[in-house]
């Protein structure tokens with residue numbers, strides 16, 4: 241069913257594959273404006289993770305898209321409660337420049353993982369949402385955060401979407417060239433401009449394509465694999481928006497090898513974030 | 519458990535999807551790969567050109583394989599393009615067609631009692647399901663407002679909205695499900711984590727019909743989501759195909 245490979249057979253039979261853990265690199269937390277979520281509370285998040293063998297989930301708070309201080313604090317608390325399963329993105333809102341500066345100063349303190357000196361910090365990097373905040377990705381209001389991340393080689397997950405002037409492949413290319421040490425994750429893989437976005441990831445070692453929602457466009461994954469390679473693609477779900485099984489099922493339907501699928505589902509993120517898969 | 523896809527198509531639309539399925543053989547190949555046993559199918563000519571053309575193409579192509587069942591498009595009877603209501607029902611009976619689609623935005627008519635009353639009344643009385651694609655009309659509010667008015671006038675009509683986008687629309691469709699027992703949605707884009715389980719618990723499993731939205735959407739997403747939703751096997755069986763099989767079996771032409 242779905243296709244005839246071993247991964248498909250096992251996901252169909254069990255909903256999870258023990259030797260193919262999943263790292264969800266694009267998740268959220270909490271209720272939100274325009275959509276009802278049955279499964280946003282922490283115990284339900286963990287239940288979903290177990291059902292799909294999502295070993296790690298990296299989240300930003302919906303609240304932090306609105307009020308960064310309150311939302312980032314929420315995620316810090318959840319990571320502290322589940323340090324072996326969950327990490328956070330520190331949301332940046334460029335509309336509040338003084339807060340942004342203050343919050344960059346706080347980032348280092350929050351970045352320490354409670355009780356686990358050897359594993360990666362509580363916040364793996366920043367989350368940008370140019371479209372929700374109405375500030376183009378290449379706008380200089382993002383520069384303090386980009387400079388901070390560039391100096392430390394931090395990952396940044398940005399919402400990216402087709403249409404010049406906000407968060408498309410063109411703005412990503414500009415930022416990637418100006419800040420070569422930022423590891424830039426193109427959330428939704430530049431949704432809609434599939435080939436151009438894949439070429440930005442191909443041309444820049446530090447740019448990655450993240451799959452949330454993009455997997456549900458039939459044919460998009462094949463374009464990404466062809467132009468960027470499966471080593472540059474990361475799995476994500478916008479959880480609690482989407483069931484990980486939906487995204488995994490779409491990846492199983494795409495024409496690629498199980499090795500490609502393992503790269504996407506965990507290997508690339510394991511390497512990028514240094515998250516252990518034991 | 520046999521999967522019965524309520525929403526897939528093939529053909530040559532003016533703007534092709536990223537990965538097209540131009541012929542019924544392309545569709546059959548993918549149904550086989552995914553393990554989907556039956557499908558309610560339509561040719562893109564139904565909405566891109568006219569049901570006058572697309573209905574016949576769909577019926578001819580579906581005759582080639584028993585996994586496929588043709589669905590047709592409708593138009594207001596007043597222009598006579600598909601005959602009057604009874605001539606159209608006769609044609610459905612002759613072709614063995616048991617499900618219909620409306621494209622009021624593309625075909626430029628009002629899907630309401632004035633334009634379609636005679637047709638909708640027959641459909642309600644005969645148990646013929648009417649499918650609406652959520653992306654056919656410009657926005658969510660408009661689609662559900664049209665659907666709500668149709669159901670207010672024909673409350674026993676089997677109305678099915680398919681392929682709402684990745685933004686969950688539970689706040690839009692659940693109140694209508696609560697009021698109209700024969701209103702359902704397709705699962706092709708019901709990606710919401712826990713959505714199937716939560717909806718089954720509150721409104722029962724009869725309100726969801728498995729569908730893929732192929733070729734725009736990959737078949738594997740809705741399949742794996744349904745297979746591992748936290749519901750009983752009886753509920754899963756109904757959503758996978760039981761609900762649609764029952765609706766079609768109860769159609770009286």
Ligand SMILES: [Zn+2]
Pocket residue numbers: 266267268399427478
């Ligand atoms: Zn997101």
